[in-house]
Amino acid sequence: MDSKLRTAMDDLGRRTGVPAPVVEEVLLRLRPSVRLCPDAPGQDENAPPAARLGGLPRMPEDMAWPDWQAHIATIDCAALPRNVLDIALPEDGHLLVFADVVDPDGSAAVRYVPAGSGTVERGPRITDENGDSHDVTVYEPMPLHAVVVPSFDDHWESLPLAHEFMERDPSGLVALEDFNRGLDALLDTSRFASIRIGGHSRYFQIPPEEDGLTHFLSVFGDPICGSPFDVALAGTPEDMAARRYEELQVYLGG
Secondary structure (H helix, E strand, C coil): CCCCHHHHHHHHHHHHHCCHHHHHHHHHCCCCEEEEEECCCCCCCCCCCCEECCCCEEECCCCCCCCCEEEEEEEHHHCCCCCCCCCCCCCEEHHHHECCCCCCCCCCEEECCCCCCEEEEEECEECCCCCCCEEEECCCCCCCCCCEECCCCCCCHHHHHHHHHHHHHCCCCHHHHHHHHHHHHHCCCCCCCCEEEEECCCCCCCCCCCCCCCEEEEHHHHHHHHCCCCCEEEHHHHHCCCCHHHEEEEEEEE
């Protein structure tokens, strides 16, 4: 944990009236994440983009396109920051991210293309896993840069000390909300990310941790197409390490 961040969070707790044990509980809940953003202040001009948003994907000819989902991004695993996340990612090759962020029911899928695989660019008219042919949305291509940002899941009820603080103090929830806004500023969560890998995300549904799963990747609809819907994928660390991305579960967020 960065000592400057710890000091800043301690100061924030004192300003907002959040007890020190609750601040410590929040610190322990932080998880590293990589945000893929169109702009990244301080980014090395010569550093290659970590991903490309939109466009048409390059896929092996025998790889099925996920049902009724648009190609959101192609992530270059070799260009991602090393030894940052607490989940396993391939060291090379590409992750193809597909999702429907327009439908409120949402859907998403990840496909892995190992380095050196023979691939072809797949057109906007595709045959899905059911054998049906249809046109898919093609988003404007845009390079995405990787930014490492700690993330926090503000489901206060899942933090025992925070929950106890809210129960015993009538102003506890207000203090926690003020603390959360300050924490967002400290963590620079306002950066307009299109995709987040690792860390926590916010869900309309029960967080995946309550299902015994770990957040893998989120797709944010607003910066991609102005949609208010976000879609996340979560799974077990074992499935992620084994690249069993077809086992990931879909969660809706916002």
